[in-house]
Amino acid sequence: MTHPSAFAKLHQPGNPFILANAWDIGSARMLEAMGAQAVATSSAALAFVKGVGDLGEISRDDALSHADELNSAVAVPLNGDFENGFGPTLEDVVQTIQASGKIGIAGCGIEDMDLPTAEPYGFEQAVERIEAAAEAAKALPYDFVLTARADGVMHGKYSLDEAIRRLQAFRKAGAGVLFAPMPGTMDDVARICREVDGPVNAICAGPFTQNTVKDYANAGVARISLGSSLARVTHRAIHDAANAMFNNGEFSLLGKSISGAEIEKLTKR
Template structure:
């Protein structure tokens, strides 16, 4: 990955003209998504946890996340962004250090959320803002362009409402975040409110009610980026479960005949 990927990544973020940030879980999935036209790749903490046979939400270490991101960066020719949970620590200085380490390995940006992992409680407002301010200062201190996204996750976790999410996003913007993100707003109206409440680009997660929206509807709401989170990985694991039940419980292998050929996979990768 070249230093220019940070700038390329930033230019992709256009409110009202969203791009799909394709979350991969290994080199093969990243190469396939790139081969199908993804303009940028992201990691997913949950999807990585699946590959490691562990749990999400604070059980992946920073070293594991950085090593995984390095594998993807080395494999693809498009920008890569990191799902870096809560920055791997409560202290603002830890968030700043995480940004510096992410920049050093060649990531084009990362997300940092306001959840006190491994619990699902939200950081107090002032601490949440200070963490993003420290991360933003670190991003500006890098010798490359780096796109920092601040997440307000309380709507997702049920710890606060959309009004509090907007208050936090506006404070994160003032603290220097390049992009903002509130996963799983309840409806398109709330999504549009979130996008209109800030001037920086907004990421939307294709999950829950938002899976029913088309890309043109995301654009109308004002989104700049649509991420997949662990959804694509979970769809793959659903196939493993469903076909596994057919085979192991019913002795039925017919679903395997619906898979694509190895050549088709390789043609997307190479």
């Protein structure tokens, strides 16, 4: 695998790279072979694999084991989607950062939601959690990229103004990358990039899938993550093919696959 410190250098505002969220060794290696400069886990995609819900039903051990497996399978940096650090306390967050360092991943994201609820932590508590995470990250023997997330705007729990206020505070607390998923429009993304001093991650999901890398670059984004978008495209293929088979007795969608040899060429090491 690439030395994890190389991950930080990829983050250039206005020149974004695509952080490709994978869900198993095969998808991670395929994305790497197709050009991904970095790979990430996705809490939702892992939840799909495990057959559980995405709001706090993945344990720290499961998430770390999954990240370790993908990190060992690819030669590009690996970022962990570690929800809220797997617990409400500062110690919970610190333990997650320390465990991330032990498996040698390049970075991880910590969000401000009090899972398994869809309620955000209060402002002061959210900032304290990022301060603790940042201190733990600085203590690691390499340049660990901490992404601080303001997820309340995505859940309709606070305004874009509050998301920006939190991201500004997270930056002062030591976060390396700032992220407010699904703020509404590309103009909102551009506003975040203007008003937050630091590299901004933006997600490509929902209506944002109609935008291009150039659009994100013009907004000032440094990193474009996929979240569970690609995993859901895969599940859509399963859904549509199964629907055709079991409800209509048709198999034509199976003919849209690529060859096993091509898949093996992209995934086998």
